[in-house]
Amino acid sequence: MSWKKYIGPGPLVAAAFIGPGTVTVCTLAGVNFGFDLLWALGLSIVATIVLQEMAARIGLLAQKGLASVISDTIHIGVVRYFSISLVMLAVVIGNAAYEAGNISGGAMGAELIVLLPDLNIGQFKMKLLNLVIGAIALLLLMLGSFKTISKYLTVLVILMSLAFITNAIVLGPNWSDLMAGFVPKISTENIITIVALIGTTVVPYNLFLHSSLVSQKWNTLSDLKYIRFDTIISVVLGGIVSMAIVVTAAMGNAIDVNSAADLAVGLEGLLGVFAKYFMAFGLFAAGVTSAITAPLAGALVVSGCFGWSMDIKSKPMRLSIIFILGLGLIFSSLGIKPVQLITWAQVANGILLPLLSAYILWIVNKKSVMKNHVNSMFLNIVGGIIWLITLILGSWSIYKVLF
Template identity: 55%
Template sequence: MKKWFSNIGPGTLVTAAFIGPGTVTVCTLAGVQFGYSLLWALVLSIIACMVLQEMSARLGIITQKGLSEVVKSQFDNKIVRWILIGVILSAIFIGNAAYEAGNISGGVLGLSTILGSPTVQIGTISINYMSITIGIIAFVLLYIGNYKVLERSLVVLVLFMSIAFIITAIVTKPDLSLLFKGFVPDLSADKILTIVGLIGTTVVPYNLFLHASIVSEKWKTKEDLPAARKDTIVAIVLGGLVSMAIIIAGAAIQQTEVNNAADLAKGLEPVFGSMAKYVLSLGLFAAGITSAITAPLAAAYVVKGCMGWQDGLKSNSFRAVWMFILFLGVLFSSLGIKSIVIIRFAQIANGLLLPIIAIFLLWVMNQKNILGNFTNSLKQNILGFLIVFITCFLGFRGVWKVIIN
């Protein structure tokens, strides 16, 4: 077991970030509303995630720097440099604040099924004490500031959710003919926002910054690239299989409205019966905690790179950033908005922000003065630009659908 843990790399954090409450919720909703017909969107998301995260890991190993730090170093003109930094910081803060609210709301969604109403009334003010509780747990884990403690503690929590849904997907005995049809692309107008949400919950924009920053914690030289690629691909493929299993389990739910964790848990009933809601509740709580850790951590790494801070995870400036994101997450998740609504909004917001971050990454990955012989190949560039084009197209269609409605 000790050897197994020692071989686990930063790819685990990437998977832990996207196998969160957002994935459970959006994938379940996709299965409930559209059956297996959006499995193709997940395949696209998994390929996109592997391509972009491999670039991010390669950048981190070769430069031993984060993405924001590298982008900043490429511009001598102060005005241009600060405009770019402003764009990056805006995208990350908006995306991470929304995502963090979704993460904490997911944890609340899980706990509320077991513990009842998550709010207490103090005079005219309604306080969601579960959001605060989850925020405190995430705060303690982040304050410890030990990368290996974070990495290893997340593995067990992610595995718990993964195994439950994979077993459920098998037990539900899906219709194979319908299942295979789900891998044929379908861009019907009513599915666009869900497709954007599926991409946003798999290819998490902040993961591109987080991966480049933390990969140097484990690997230091170009000889480590094969190990990093293997770690990245294995982690993402396993995460993708779990996402597919959640859609398949969701497709077995015999209802169209999903409002709480008990409704989400109906997909697990074939395996866990009446205990399904408790299993899913604990899983949502675990997934909420894992993702609630990675979102603030990623934001802090981005700001650290943009501002040129040299201090580590335990510095006051680094901690101030993740504390701010964590505070925003707790605040937004306490506003009385339905948890499922917050979670879905966060995934769509991430899907819309992805092209901006991906363009920055692609530009950097073609700079010889940064990466030397490790710049993108023609094949990697074609895949990268294709991903940007598809996500831009889907994002614009999604925004247009919201406007005309």
């Protein structure tokens, strides 16, 4: 059997959550709390594997994306329109906010090496680097196929992953301190960071992206083993990279983080003058990879909800991609500090997660869609626990922000 059968949209899923959000939030977690929040990433990896497998299984059995399945399955008028509107709002607006973080994060990295002037467009002041990253993402989306995009992203993600993992190993953390980080610790001080860590790993739009791409690559039940292999390997690799960033930040010299230069400070002890180049590459690569996947996922959701063509070169897909990418550029030009913008995008993801995962848990138990491949009792219990944990943490973070 060809090894290519084992490689599907997993690298795209990994590229989506190893973005500037992951680099920034994991760095903040390491700087502010040391190894204490490694447990939150461990929980996130398990939750991501469970939810992505369910979303992928739905895509294989239904042979369509999650958004299309929700649209086709809910027949009651008010409930149907409410659900579709909720999904559209959550994913499209959420993706635009996430895209703003991707673009800002990529530009933040590039600024360590290249400085370009700002552009004044009416009331907006837009960084030229933001436009450059947006243009690169748009070009790859307009000219490429899923296969081509996957190849570019796989190379970038592997290079970035090796860089962060090697860095963490060379630093030589104390293993007993490291293991202590996997004991859950929750307080009013770290709750926002915990939700952001979950939001940057269990990316809600990835569930829609994954189901759509699985339905386009695989079409028989015998392919389920390839889907699971592809999902587990990609998510675990992404999780290890996230943990490596936390370890690197925890052992670095940074005290406060407001820019890419502050992120690079933590690496100076190990990499010296090369620290800024390492961080510049890491953030730029993370920004470009995620800037591609966010509009792509949003466009798949829009097309799926309305029953339009999901071919990447179709007019509805291209217009949706341009709209979401353009909205992301506008959001990134509102004068919000990139680190704040990125962190709050992850918090928004963490809050949206229980809402969208509830739909997945409902659909994956419907025999009319899943036939004999509905969830087992064990998977329902695990999925229910994950849903409850994300609901409690998301609610707590909303309370903390409002009060």
